[in-house]
Amino acid sequence: MSEKPLITAQNLSVHYALRGGLIGPKPFVRAVENVSLDIAPGSFFGLVGESGSGKTTLGRAMLRAAPISKGDVLFDDGDVAYSLKELGKQELKDYRKRAQLIFQDPYAALSPRMTVRDIIAEPLEVMGLTKSRAETDERVREIAEKCRLNVEHLRRFPHAFSGGQRQRISIARALVSAPKFIVADESVAALDVSIQADVLNLLKAIQEDMGLTFLFISHDLSVVAHVCDHVAVMYLGRLVETAPTRTLFSAPRHPYTKALLSAIPSLDPDDRGKAQKLDGEIPSPTNPPPGCKFQTRCPMAIDRCRVEEPILESAGVEHNVACHRWKELAN
Amino acid sequence: MSRLIDVEHLTLQFDTDEGRITAVDDVSFSLEAGEVMGLVGESGSGKSVTAKSLMKLNPRNAVYGPDTKITLHLDDGPVDVMSLQNDREMKVVRGGAISLIFQEPMASFAPAISIGDQMVEQLMIHTDFNKAQSKELSIEMLDRVGISDPSTRFGQYAFELSGGMRQRAMIAMALSTKPKLLIADEPTTALDVTIQAQVIDLMKDLVAEFGMGIIFITHDLGVIAQTADKVAVMYLGKLVEQGTVRDVIRKPAHPYTRGLIAALPTLDDIDAPLTPIPGDIPSPLERPPGCVYNTRCQEVIGPRCSAQVPAFSEVQPGHAAACHLYDPAEGSA
Numbered sequence: 001m002s003e004k005p006l007i008t009a010q011n012l013s014v015h016y017a018l019r020g021g022l023i024g025p026k027p028f029v030r031a032v033e034n035v036s037l038d039i040a041p042g043s044f045f046g047l048v049g050e051s052g053s054g055k056t057t058l059g060r061a062m063l064r065a066a067p068i069s070k071g072d073v074l075f076d077d078g079d080v081a082y083s084l085k086e087l088g089k090q091e092l093k094d095y096r097k098r099a100q101l102i103f104q105d106p107y108a109a110l111s112p113r114m115t116v117r118d119i120i121a122e123p124l125e126v127m128g129l130t131k132s133r134a135e136t137d138e139r140v141r142e143i144a145e146k147c148r149l150n151v152e153h154l155r156r157f158p159h160a161f162s163g164g165q166r167q168r169i170s171i172a173r174a175l176v177s178a179p180k181f182i183v184a185d186e187s188v189a190a191l192d193v194s195i196q197a198d199v200l201n202l203l204k205a206i207q208e209d210m211g212l213t214f215l216f217i218s219h220d221l222s223v224v225a226h227v228c229d230h231v232a233v234m235y236l237g238r239l240v241e242t243a244p245t246r247t248l249f250s251a252p253r254h255p256y257t258k259a260l261l262s263a264i265p266s267l268d269p270d271d272r273g274k275a276q277k278l279d280g281e282i283p284s285p286t287n288p289p290p291g292c293k294f295q296t297r298c299p300m301a302i303d304r305c306r307v308e309e310p311i312l313e314s315a316g317v318e319h320n321v322a323c324h325r326w327k328e329l330a331n
Numbered sequence: 332m333s334r335l336i337d338v339e340h341l342t343l344q345f346d347t348d349e350g351r352i353t354a355v356d357d358v359s360f361s362l363e364a365g366e367v368m369g370l371v372g373e374s375g376s377g378k379s380v381t382a383k384s385l386m387k388l389n390p391r392n393a394v395y396g397p398d399t400k401i402t403l404h405l406d407d408g409p410v411d412v413m414s415l416q417n418d419r420e421m422k423v424v425r426g427g428a429i430s431l432i433f434q435e436p437m438a439s440f441a442p443a444i445s446i447g448d449q450m451v452e453q454l455m456i457h458t459d460f461n462k463a464q465s466k467e468l469s470i471e472m473l474d475r476v477g478i479s480d481p482s483t484r485f486g487q488y489a490f491e492l493s494g495g496m497r498q499r500a501m502i503a504m505a506l507s508t509k510p511k512l513l514i515a516d517e518p519t520t521a522l523d524v525t526i527q528a529q530v531i532d533l534m535k536d537l538v539a540e541f542g543m544g545i546i547f548i549t550h551d552l553g554v555i556a557q558t559a560d561k562v563a564v565m566y567l568g569k570l571v572e573q574g575t576v577r578d579v580i581r582k583p584a585h586p587y588t589r590g591l592i593a594a595l596p597t598l599d600d601i602d603a604p605l606t607p608i609p610g611d612i613p614s615p616l617e618r619p620p621g622c623v624y625n626t627r628c629q630e631v632i633g634p635r636c637s638a639q640v641p642a643f644s645e646v647q648p649g650h651a652a653a654c655h656l657y658d659p660a661e662g663s664a
Contacts (some may be wrong), residue, residue, distance in 0.1 A: 050523035051494075162611040163374070191375035193550060194627075197594040198607035219523065222596040226605055249601060263524040264529070265553030267597060268574045272557055277532065278525040281493050 004076065005038035006213045007062060007181055011071035014037070014054075014061050018286065029285045033237040033255040034071070036312070039230075041077070041180075044207060044214045046228030046245070048221055048260070052282045054237040055217050059183040062091060062215060063099050075099070077180045097127055100174040104186035105168035110158040116169055118153040120144065123177045139176060146206060147172040164195035168202065175206065185217045200227050221264055225249050230318070233257050236285060236293040239312060243319040253330060254320040255300050292324070300325055335364045335544040336403050342396025343377075343384055350613045351394070354380045356568040356623075364511065367538060367545045369559030370574065371552060371591075375612055376566040378548045382514045385546075386424045386431070387412060403428055405511065424623050430505035432498075434517035439501055440489035446473075447485035450504050457508045472503040476533055495526035498534065506537060516548045531558055550596060556580055564588050567613065567623040573643070574650030583621065584652035586630045591603060622655065632656060 011100035014032040032054045039045045049055045062073050064084045073084040075095065082095055100123075103109040110119055120140045123129075130136040141151055147168045158166055167187065174182060184203065188196045192283050204227055207214055224231055225245060232242040233254065241254040252258045259278040280297045283289055289296050295305040304324050312320040315330075323329075343355040355377045362368050372378040383389050385401060401412040405428055433439045441449060454460050460468065466485070473481035476499040484637050489497055498518060505513060515534070519527040535558065538545060547558055555562055555576065562570040562579040564587065572585040583589045590608040597603075611629040613619055619626045621637040628636065629659035635655055644657035 013574070047598055050525060147658075154539040160613075165529075192612065194373060194594050194608035195590060195611065196607075197596070197605035198609075200596075200605055201607065220596075222598055225598055226596040226603075245601065249598060259525060261598070263528040264598065265527070265551065265557045267553050267556050267580060267595070269556045269580060277528055279529075281495050283525075303350060 003040045004075070006041040006043075006075070007039045007215075008074040009035050009037040009058070009062065009071070010074065012058070012067050012068065012073060013070035014035070014057050015069040016067075027286070030237050030288070031066075031285060032061060035234075035237075035239050036071075036148065037232060037239065037242070039181075039213060041213050042207075042211055043230055044204070044216060044228045046231040047215060047217045047225035047234065048219065048224055048231060049234035050219065050260075050282050051283065052236070053234040054285070055234050056185055057237075058234065059101075059185055059215055059217050062181075063101055063183055064095060065101070065204060067315050075181070097129070097177045098179050099181040100177065100179040102167075102170055102174045102182060102184045102187045105190050106170050107169050107190070110166060112158055115155055115157055116144075116149070116161075119169060120154075120172045120176055122167070123173060127177060129177060137213055140172075141292060143176045145174045146209070148176070148202060162195075163191050164198060167191060167199050171199075171202065171206070175212075178210075179212070180299070181213050181215070183215045183217065186219065187216075188223060189218065189220065196223070203227070216306070221260060233260070236237075236282060236288055238293055239320075239322065240294065241319075241321045241323075243267075243316075247316065247319050251316075253315050253319070253326040254294075254323050255325075255329070256294050259299075292322075300329060333364050334404050335362050335366070336401070337361045337400075338381075338385070339400040340396065340398040341381065341384055342399055343380060343389065343400065344394045344396070345390070346392040346394060349616055353618060354503070354568055354615065355384065357396075357398075358565075358568075358570045360563055360570065360573065362432075362512070362544045362546065365538065365542045366561065367547055367559045368657050369555035369562045370546055370548045370565065371550065371555055371562060371614060372565035373550055373591075375567065375615060376565040378565050379516050381565070382516060382546055382548055384430050385412065385512070385514065387415065387421060388431070403512070422457070426453055426508060426510075428510055429512045429514060430508060430510040432501050432505050432513065432518045434520050437489060437494075437497060440497065442489055445486050445488055446504075447487075450485075450507060453504065454507055462599070468507055472507045473500065476500070476503040476506075476537075478503070480487050494522055495529065498522060498526075498530055502530075502533065502537070506541065506543075506603075509541065510543055512544045512546070514546045514548070514554070518547075519554060520549065520551070520596065527554070534558065552580065552592065560664075566592075567615065567618060569623050570643075570653065571624065574646075578647070578650040582646075582650075584646040584650065584657065585624075585654050586628050586656075587624045588652075590627075590629065600604045618661045630656065 012035045015028045015030055018027045023057040047055045055328050068085045071180045075082045121136050124136050149168055214264050216228055228245050231245050231248045233240050235256050241257045278297055292305040292310050310322045310324045312322045315321045339359045341355055341358040345352045370378045403410045451465040454465035470481045470485050478484050478499055519530050537654055559576045561575050563570055566587050572588050583592055592608040608627055621639055622641050625636040641655045643651045643653045643655045645651045
């Protein structure tokens with residue numbers, strides 16, 4: 001990436017303390033371990049992995065909503081440059097305007113006692129971004145139209161809306177403070193297929209229109225393939241592969257990425273049984289295996305994988321992979 | 332193959348504070364032994380309610396239509412499910428001839444009773460086995476569904492198992508009574524793709540081994556393509572298309588099925604734009620007149636679509652759609 005990244009994770013680790021024994025050091029979970037990642041401005045960056053891979057925690061750390069234990073996250077949008085680890089109270093408040101989150105469940109994310117107008121206006125009021133009620137109303141109306149919400153509906157309560165409409169309300173709320181960086185955590189996972197495509201198209205249109213940068217967290221690789229320009233794959237708190245979308249889907253290098261792609265049920269009934277199956281489950285992050293974290297399920301694991309943890313190395317243009325054997329397996 | 336179940340004119344309404352809601356509207360289908368039927372639809376389409384009706388497992392405010400007829404063909408002769416009145420009579424069906432697997436296995440196991448005790452309890456209710464035999468069979472079934480160290484797992488509680496393990500245990504429990512019909516309600520939706528692939532494989536092996544019929548409820552057409560023999564598509568309580576899995580997925584006849592397939596992101600062409608179905612699914616309180624899909628349909632052919640409920644027409648042998656496009660009367664109109 002020649003362009004200066006908007007947000008950078010530098011050897012970022014997020015550790016959570018566990019309730020421990022009385023003696024010895026307190027045990028902790030390495031939810032995210034030594035992750036380095038650049039996201040260019042205007043990018044739609046996908047983050048994929050199974051549950052327990054740490055993708056949500058990484059997204060939250062980039063919003064300073066999870067503790068940064070080691071390393072740092074750097075944010076630079078041209079106006080301000082922040083080191084998220086060092087953020088003061090006033091700076092953190094300012095960062096909240098610039099970085100926002102869209103949640104997964106549009107039913108749980110909206111207060112049932114607030115009108116749609118109040119839900120969307122709340123960030124403006126809390127952050128003191130507007131001077132008068134008239135100005136707030138103007139901003140709310142503007143953003144509601146962008147999110148294809150009927151302005152007449154602003155006086156209603158969320159229960160009157162379907163899942164797709166609610167998710168558009170959540171999106172409007174996230175966008176109203178004119179942020180630069182948005183973390184969308186499984187934002188279409190709760191939606192029906194026929195509605196999901198509509199919300200994805202809306203996110204793409206808004207991103208281009210407002211020049212936003214997205215971190216799009218999802219377990220659904222087919223969705224990621226369609227909307228993202230770059231993808232990072234996580235496993236047990238580590239990045240195992242990052243690449244431009246086209247490269248990742250046409251020439252995946254990590255055995256885990258290959259297995260994930262192959263596990264997606266094909267729409268072709270005659271493809272049955274062709275999938276390359278992965279045995280076992282993702283290990284608990286409280287007790288990760290030694291060496292490569294994927295070695296317990298990897299069909300390609302050799303002795304080296306069980307003792308030495310691979311680091312990300314270049315496998316092509318903007319393509320990085322953490323596997324001891326990617327080169328020999330590529331041919 | 333022999334006929335396992337016939338569902339004719341299943342209609343189900345719920346009495347609520349806001350009025351009577353139609354959840355299932357005149358649905359008919361049948362299933363042979365050893366056959367896997369995929370029941371596809373989005374939320375609110377009535378697919379789960381339909382499946383639960385087969386064992387009359389719906390809340391007290393449910394009202395079945397007078398023409399509803401569900402016949403289960405067992406070894407001892409046919410059973411008219413609608414005529415079964417109390418829990419004692421229902422035992423033949425619930426947990427006996429029909430087993431049910433839910434989407435969220437954490438919610439289906441009692442949290443304070445061990446997995447093993449729950450398996451033994453249902454075996455002692457539904458079979459003649461004594462406690463020791465029940466335990467032996469339960470451990471054997473846990474082993475059969477690929478749970479390692481089954482005798483230890485037998486004594487554990489649901490929270491001690493991972494999501495994939497819990498769903499396997501659920502399947503083991505559902506199959507231990509040797510049901511004729513297994514209803515699997517979104518059994519893989521809460522699982523990661525890699526675990527989903529394992530569970531799908533397991534279910535296919537078990538059908539081959541036990542020869543039971545399966546009704547597989549899901550919103551995921553990919554899962555259907557990989558598991559089902561035939562497919563029934565539902566929208567707002569109505570069955571809109573039925574056929575073999577190949578016909579329905581390759582040559583979808585109903586505009587809704589076509590829209591559903593077009594809206595699906597696939598890996599074959601990642602540059603293809605995503606095509607949503609316009610509009611939202613209407614509330615069941617405001618079911619559109621005529622064809623229930625007419626408010627979102629891209630292929631409306633005339634005022635008929637919003638006035639007259641389309642009947643099923645055969646598109647080709649074994650493949651039918653409820654759409655005025657295929658209505659023979661349309662030629663003269």
